[in-house]
Amino acid sequence: MKNKYTYIWVSFIILVFGIIFIPKIIKRVNSGTVVENDRMNVKDNSGHLSYLIIDGKKSSVPSFGFINQDSILITNADYRNKVYVVEFFFTTCPSICPIMNQNLVQIQEEFKDFSNFGVASFTINPEYDTPMVLKEYAENYEVSNLNWNLMTGDSNAIYDLANKGFNIFASVNPDAPGGFEHAGMFALVDKDGYLRSRVDAFGNPIIFYRGYITPEDGVDAQGEKEQITELKEDIKKLLEE
Numbered sequence: 029m030k031n032k033y034t035y036i037w038v039s040f041i042i043l044v045f046g047i048i049f050i051p052k053i054i055k056r057v058n059s060g061t062v063v064e065n066d067r068m069n070v071k072d073n074s075g076h077l078s079y080l081i082i083d084g085k086k087s088s089v090p091s092f093g094f095i096n097q098d099s100i101l102i103t104n105a106d107y108r109n110k111v112y113v114v115e116f117f118f119t120t121c122p123s124i125c126p127i128m129n130q131n132l133v134q135i136q137e138e139f140k141d142f143s144n145f146g147v148a149s150f151t152i153n154p155e156y157d158t159p160m161v162l163k164e165y166a167e168n169y170e171v172s173n174l175n176w177n178l179m180t181g182d183s184n185a186i187y188d189l190a191n192k193g194f195n196i197f198a199s200v201n202p203d204a205p206g207g208f209e210h211a212g213m214f215a216l217v218d219k220d221g222y223l224r225s226r227v228d229a230f231g232n233p234i235i236f237y238r239g240y241i242t243p244e245d246g247v248d249a250q251g252e253k254e255q256i257t258e259l260k261e262d263i264k265k266l267l268e269e
């Protein structure tokens with residue numbers, strides 16, 4: 029008899045919980061207010077760009093120092109007080125890099141009147157991509173922004189910067205086109221050196237902007253244009269901050 033009353037009591041509690049809380053949960057899901065609050069968090073979801081928060085701290089660009097296409101040492105300090113886009117690429121890439129850099133040239137033209145906008149391009153094939161090679165590559169793509177540095181240096185340092193510093197995947201892969209595998213993503217950095225991005229439908233930062241879309245993805249170029257348009261909009265926001 030005691031077990032019977034216990035079962036009735038538990039059933040009653042479950043019923044009350046369902047009546048009170050389940051509609052609220054459904055409402056939150058439908059309104060897009062359910063967010064991931066563990067690894068990532070958003071400080072401001074009111075239209076301003078989000079910071080990436082890891083372990084309770086804003087994620088910033090790690091220190092780096094590499095040689096650019098003009099054989100000049102460039103460090104993260106050279107980008108202080110500038111808004112800039114970060115990419116990892118290589119000059120002999122037969123697939124996504126040309127698309128990425130064509131998009132960056134478009135962005136360069138969009139903000140050609142802003143002396144505090146730049147691009148940081150790091151080669152993942154530094155053994156081949158010497159300053160001379162990078163210089164020719166920059167000329168071929170008509171890189172004119174004085175703050176667009178194509179950089180080369182120690183391969184281990186570059187891979188650490190990509191995979192650990194920015195969490196943008198890059199790796200040697202003999203089976204991949206050109207012998208290297210990498211994510212074709214752009215990172216956006218504000219004037220204070222913090223990673224910034226817009227947020228998704230659930231209020232979480234998207235973190236990176238896709239720099240390319242290929243026919244193999246099963247979508248047309250419109251998706252790519254939308255991503256680049258969003259990036260341009262967000263660069264403008266940071267320049268106006």
